[in-house]
Amino acid sequence: AQSVSQHNHHVILSEAASLELGCNYSYGGTVNLFWYVQYPGQHLQLLLKYFSGDPLVKGIKGFEAEFIKSKFSFNLRKPSVQWSDTAEYFCAVNPFGNEKLTFGTGTRLTIIP
Amino acid sequence: ETGVTQSPTHLIKTRGQQVTLRCSSQSGHNTVSWYQQALGQGPQFIFQYYREEENGRGNFPPRFSGLQFPNYSSELNVNALELDDSALYLCASSSKERGQETQYFGPGTRLLVL
Numbered sequence: 427a428q429s430v431s432q433h434n435h436h437v438i439l440s441e442a443a444s445l446e447l448g449c450n451y452s453y454g455g456t457v458n459l460f461w462y463v464q465y466p467g468q469h470l471q472l473l474l475k476y477f478s479g480d481p482l483v484k485g486i487k488g489f490e491a492e493f494i495k496s497k498f499s500f501n502l503r504k505p506s507v508q509w510s511d512t513a514e515y516f517c518a519v520n521p522f523g524n525e526k527l528t529f530g531t532g533t534r535l536t537i538i539p
Numbered sequence: 540e541t542g543v544t545q546s547p548t549h550l551i552k553t554r555g556q557q558v559t560l561r562c563s564s565q566s567g568h569n570t571v572s573w574y575q576q577a578l579g580q581g582p583q584f585i586f587q588y589y590r591e592e593e594n595g596r597g598n599f600p601p602r603f604s605g606l607q608f609p610n611y612s613s614e615l616n617v618n619a620l621e622l623d624d625s626a627l628y629l630c631a632s633s634s635k636e637r638g639q640e641t642q643y644f645g646p647g648t649r650l651l652v653l
Contacts, residue, residue, distance in 0.1 A: 460641075469629075469647060470644040471644075475641055518581075525595040525640070526587070529583075530581050532580070
């Protein structure tokens with residue numbers, strides 16, 4: 427069964443700092459990869475996704491993620507964070523053609539103004 | 540806003556009772572998935588419905604059951620509620636396209652079992 431690891435449980439940054447959140451998965455075949463964000467009091471929203479093609483994908487709000495197949499990783503990055511980026515971030519994976527989306531435990535990001 | 544709606548928003552039940560949660564999928568989507576999110580955890584896959592049939596199930600007991608209707612809306616039913624069933628229940632709708640499916644989530648129903 428596939429699993430997803432997010433090693434950073436809580437990250438605290440100052441505004442304008444650069445961000446990188448780690449995501450590693452365990453599955454040997456073709457996968458679809460996602461990052462979702464949950465702002466305080468709001469529902470899960472899709473930040474970006476990777477299905478195939480260019481391993482560097484760009485999402486909303488200036489976020490991007492890079493799929494490195496050899497490392498089974500899909501890290502999320504943002505060059506300069508804002509206070510409004512304070513939220514919980516979830517990495518999720520599903521094998522190609524499989525309906526089950528497996529989530530990591532999430533990373534809580536706190537941005538200090 | 541994703542267009543996925545869920546009702547009710549909050550619910551309090553006692554152990555042993557039964558509960559029904561509802562979800563309306565986004566326009567154009569034919570697939571609904573249900574997840575349980577315990578406090579401090581990521582969502583856990585319960586099951587998925589596609590064209591009114593169960594299309595995959597996670598590690599949840601049979602007292603978790605569901606339905607999908609012809610308009611693609613869905614219900615999650617939980618019988619014999621246990622304290623550990625307290626969680627946020629999320630519904631996600633999607634459209635199956637050549638194995639590339641993006642799930643869009645509703646706001647969830649927060650269930651508290653006393």
